[in-house]
Amino acid sequence: MTRVTHQHAVAVAGSTVVQVGGDLHVGVRVEDVVPRQLPARPPHFVGRTNDLAALDEALRPDAADTVVIASVGGAGGIGKTCLVLHWAHGRSDRFPDGQLYVDLRGFAPEGEPLTAATAARGFLGTLGVPPAAIPVDEYAQAALFRTLVARRRMLVVLDNAADSDQVTPLLPGSPTCTVVITSRRRPSQLINTAGARHLVLDALPDREARALLAARLGSARLACEPEAVHALLRCCGGLPLALSVVAGRAAAHPRLALSTVVDELHEAGLDGLEDGEPGTDVKAVLSWSYRALDPRHAEMFALLGLILVTDVSVEAAAALAGTPVRDARTVLRGLEQSSLLTRDDADRYHAHDLVHAFAEDRARHDITEPARDGAWHRLTEFHTHTAHAARRLLEPHDIYIELPAPSRTCRPKPLSSRMEALAWFAAEHRNLWHLLVVQYSSSPWATWQLAWAMSAYHRLSGLLGDDLQAWVYALGATEGWPDPVVDALVHRHLGHAYVQVGRFDEARHHLGRALHEAKREDDIGSQGFVHRIVSVMYEYQEHLEPAYDHARKAVELFRRTGEPLWVADAINAAGWCAALLGRFNEAEHLCWEAYPVLSHYDPRGAADTLDTLGFIAHRTHRHHDALEHFRSALALYQELGDVYHVPDTLDRTGHVLHALGRTDDADRTWRQALVLYRNQLRVADARRVRRQLEGGRFDRPSEHPWPHRRR
Incomplete structure (x- = not known):
């Protein structure tokens, strides 16, 4: 068995390179493995002609060199x-x-959803990878899966997905593959970033619903009782599952009158299926369980119905109920014992979607409006103060936003490190997002405060679309406010968000508004930040001279504030622009001027500086120096959890290795970058690196093989 030293799986000479521990081994053949995992074709399928045609259209191979997803x-x-x-x-x-x-079991009545890692292991086994050769690391599993299906004409069906996060690690990277996802939730992240086409099924029209009953019971039986058939169709509301259950019950008793089936359904309350769920018996069980709770547990259960997502931390539940954390934990454990909640390894409590829907119903009926308003206020205060503390850990030297003093009962979650802040944002992101949306129309201050608190996490994690949408909400909530400072801040961050997604006309408009307000208030620091962002905007457009000029303008303004870190960051930006312009002596001087301050106060800024120094060394043919700088930058990014910038530096490292004649090492490094770009759904970057792997070269400066610095 041949030993290989790189970190990710690749195809070699018709075999598979598989990561085991920290090493990689060759020897698993997969060419002849042709999986046929589809369950049987559904019996009695009728209608859906338009939906099938829409699915055909959605899955028509695209001209773009990307995987087709519906x-x-x-x-x-x-x-x-x-x-x-x-x-x-x-x-x-x-x-x-x-x-x-x-089947990802995202909405299974029992048990937890299938994890992406478990699904990936199943796929790898099906594709011929022995259990002992499957990587332990979830990221390596996903990378190996993408390698094995690359360039193969395969269909991947991800059924019953909970959300985009669950399916993202299971997406192939090859344009030869087709992916179909089913879910009760709209996968907005995949639609916005991966170009997924979304098809929403509606209830069957009466004609098709009748045809489904006829396929199961026979047309003659339906013709004997037209009124009963009409009542059955009305009870089932065009829901195929309900129609199948009813047809199965009637088919099991061929002599039973359909009118009797209708009476039984009315007695059982099956008309509740008009809401989209056939389990009225489950609803009855939930009612019995709810009535058996003592008042304290019943109140907590109903309050959880106010949250728009189905999971909650103990601290957030305590804020919602206005109780100490220890008391909230006791109540949540009681609800868990009553089988109304489940608890995961991260100490978060989850409600099945039917249970959550029932809690929403109880919140509407059993919680008074003043009590609901009070719970929302407490939850907003808890999340806002905790999110601001978390952002301070991620960006300790950014402008500090003053919050109103927390109330006496507000207990923000204590966070002590950058890693804890990242973990908290990751766990609470959906809750924070829904809270921001809910507060949009009722609490403008909470909307922009939450947008500001979440922005550092969004940008660090590459959630640029979410960042943009959050600031769009913030602008809508604060428009017309008399506070010019808030106005300038919102326009500046919104302009930055538009820059990050490449919408430069909108960015220019909002940055112009921000600069106007900052000048009117004589806010030198805000003016500097606007020029710093404008520099990035021009760099993205490859207008390098204006990018350099605005970076130098930011340096000048920041020097007047007396903030050395801001000055160093702007100097570093000017150094990067000078390097892109080919003025390497000036660029290197600027970087070394900035580095001592950044290395002391801002490790992420120091990593950017090292990355720039690596670029300069490579372009001035000091390739070994370049490798050292890039490796140091990578170590810092990884230590800080800054996964977004890692593939950029890996990409640059690949160019250096290629220049040194180490083509195998260069290809391995580019493959690592490619996997990360695909995982982050950065399609253009992935396409560029794939071209490099295929031998494409960038001979003209305008082709610019270097990824932009997203700061």
């Missing part, structure tokens, strides 16, 4: 899985290299 959404029981399986079986000839299928 998501099928709709309420529970609407027939998402049946539609996809019927479609997939009818088009199996399009996927000669096989079909992979997994």
Whole structure:
């Protein structure tokens, strides 16, 4: 068995390179493995002609060199899985290299959703990787999966997904693959960043619903009782799952009158399926469980219905109920014992979607409006103060935003390190996002305060679309406010967010507004930050002279504030622009001027400086110096949890290795960068690196193989 020293899986001579521990080994053949994992074609499938055509259109191979992804959404029981399986079986000839299928159990009545890691391990086993050769690290598993399906014409069905995060590690990177996702939730992240096409199923029209009953019971039986059939259709509301349950019950008793089935359904309350769920028996069980709770547990359960997502931390639940954390934990454990909640390893409590829907109903009926308002205020105060503390850990030298003093009962979660702050944001991101949306119309101060607190995490994690949307909400909430300082801050951050996603006309407008307000208030620091962002905007557009000029203007303004860190950051930006202009002596001088301050106060800024010094050394043919600088920058980024900048520096390192003649090492490094770019859904960067791996070279400066510095 051949020993290989790089970190990720690649295809070598028809075999598979598999990571085991810290090493990689060759020896697993996968060419002849053609998986056929699709469950059987659904029986009695009728109608859905328009939906099948829409799915065909959504999954038509794109001209772009990216994987084709479609998501099928709709309420529970609407027939998402049946539609996809019927479609997939009818088009199996399009996927000669096989079909992979997994039920992610995102909305299963019992148990937790399947983790992406578990699903990936299952796929790897199906593709021929022995259990002992499957990497332990989840990231390496995803990388190996992408390697094994690259350039193969395969269908991947990810059924019953909970959200975009669950499916992202399971997405192939190859444009030869097709992915179909089913979920009750709209996967906005995949739609916005990966170009997924979204199809929403609706209830069956009466004609197709009647055809489904006829396929199961026979047309003659329906013709005997037209009024009962009409009542059955009305009870089921066009929901395929409900129709199947009713048809199955009637088919099991062929002599039973359909009118009797209708009476039974009315007695059981099946007309509740008009809300999209056939489990009225489950609703009855929930009612019994709720009535058995003591008042303290019942109140907490109903309050949890105010939260728009189905998981909550102990601290957030305590804020919602206005109780100490220890008391909230006791109550949540009681709800867990009553099978109304489950607790995960991260000490978060989850409610199944049906349970959560029932809690929402109880919140509407059992919690008074003043009590609801009080709970929302406490939850907002808790999240806002904790999010601000977390942001301070991520950006300790940024401008500090003063919050109103917390109330006596507000107990923000204590966070003591950068890693804790990152973990808290990751766990609470959906809750924070929904809170921001809810507060948009009722609490302008909370909206922009939350947008500001979340922005550092968004940018560090590459959630640039989320950052943009948060600041759009912030602008809408604060428009018309008489406070010019807030106005300038919101426009500046919104302009920055537009720069990050490449929408430069909108960015220019908002940055101009921010600069106008900052000048009117004689706010020198804010003016400096605007020029710093404008420098980045011009760099993205490859207008390097204006980018350099605005960076120098930021240096001049920051010197007047007396803030050495801001000055050093702007000097570093000017050094990067000078390097891109080919003025390497000046660029190196500026970087070394900035580095001592940044290395002492801002490790991430120091990593940027080292990255720039590596670029300069490479362009001045000091390749060994360049490698040292890049490796130091990578170590800092990884230590800080700054995963977003790691592939950029790996990409640059690959160019240095290639210049040194170490082409195998260069290719391995670029493959690492490619996997990260794909994981972060950075399509343009991934395409550029793939071209490099295929031997493409960038002979003209305008092709600019270096990724932009996203600061």
